[in-house]
Amino acid sequence: MADKRFRVAICGAGVGGMVCALALARDPSIEVELYEATSRFGEIGAGIGIWPRTWKILEQLHVAEDLVCVLPAPPAHDTEAIALTMRRSDKPEGHDFHKLKIKGSLVVLHRADFHRVLLKHLPPQCKTHLSKRLLRYSQDNSGSIHLQFNDGSTAICDVLVGADGLKSAVRATLLDLEAQAARVRGDAQAAGFLESCIVPKWSGEVSYRTLVPAIKLREKVPNHRALTHNIQYIGRGGYIVAYPISKGETVNFVAFRTSHELKGTEFNGPWVTNVSAQEFQAGFDGWEAEVTQLLQCAEKGMRWAIHEVKPLQSFVSGRVALIGDAAHAMTPNQGSGAGQAIEDAYILATVLGNPLTSIDAIPEALTIYDTIRRPFAQDIAERSFSNGLLFSFDRDNYESEFPDEESKRNKLKELRSSVTEQWKWAWSTTLDGAVAEANERLQKAHAGN
């Protein structure tokens, strides 16, 4: 530790934790240890979409070049292209609803490929520990943070990054400690709010995920759109996303059923479970042929009850920071949870990696991370939920409210521009702005000290 500025412990080796470790380990003056609850590094068998701004981070960390090898074609940079074709599909005669054009590409990957490449790039100086499930942490008077794991072992660090996902133990401890402090101050209302953010809330959405062998779909429908395009079939009460991954050998398939009126209620059943194909086919009777053909090729898969973390008042406390789902688990209707985890990791590594951040200045640096990232990530979470309403036609009862053709056409126009508006961030350049802002704020804070 003699030649190190400070020690960072990252709990959780999902996409957020891995990118954080990679980004921090570029700085030899920071000691990085990564603790993962499971007994091996890995990801679930499913696809993932990465938007251009997030892709830029992967380029800057030099992992993009290895990811390109598993893509059918290198991603476009500055040219405008159709990222996603949306069809209205809940009737036998489906029709194109909207083509989402963005500057750059929506890169779609197999999660396992993505995780393998991240692992490959993790430098040896970043120490990794498997089968280490964090139970709780505490902080002593010197500021050091003590970690307690479920195998009885302990560890010490100067900064703790909670990258431990939806059911984060770091978030639970952070909020519990803050709530205790609020009670000591006599602020029962603040304590109650903090405690209410510990357990995630059901969004009213359920997703079904599986991978379809492309060969199987091709045999059935040789020119099925999902073999070559990112496609979204939308309709009342649910929607389906399908796109080719692993050089086109596999089609990623996710179906959503929505009951938004149940948002905030308790989900009745396990949050993640294996299900039969019949279960995901059930809600899509009467949808267009392309959807039925895809559903017929889907074998068993997994059902995920989509939960969200209530918007937190802060992602940080003292020397502890939350990133990714631990901070802002959101619905997947904008394909952005992992992207936001990556962006959190990158901005957090920017503020910690800045040479002005001495061990004493860590809380200040984390506050800057929070100021920059929280409004942005929470805005995306909100837009993502609102996209879910839009894609399942829950936002307006549009069939009955817009009975004649002209009013329907006008409404559709409005919905399309709303979709484009919702996704605008995907090709915005705020990432460079965020990095510059982080460094500038640190400079100012330092000059003021």
Ligand SMILES: Cc1cc2nc3c(=O)[nH]c(=O)nc-3n(C[C@H](O)[C@H](O)[C@H](O)COP(=O)(O)OP(=O)(O)OC[C@H]3O[C@@H](n4cnc5c(N)ncnc54)[C@H](O)[C@@H]3O)c2cc1C
């Ligand atoms: C159906 C669906 C589709 C999606 N599609 C997309 C998409 O296309 N694009 C996109 O950007 N996002 C997408 N997302 C969201 C994305 O999957 C998540 O936001 C992302 O995986 C969050 O990453 P994370 O690293 O924060 O958490 P996780 O990936 O959940 O990783 C957390 C890690 O922490 C470990 N852990 C948990 N508890 C502990 C503990 N106590 N101690 C130590 N380790 C612990 C876990 O084992 C895990 O490895 C989708 C989500 C769903 C459900």
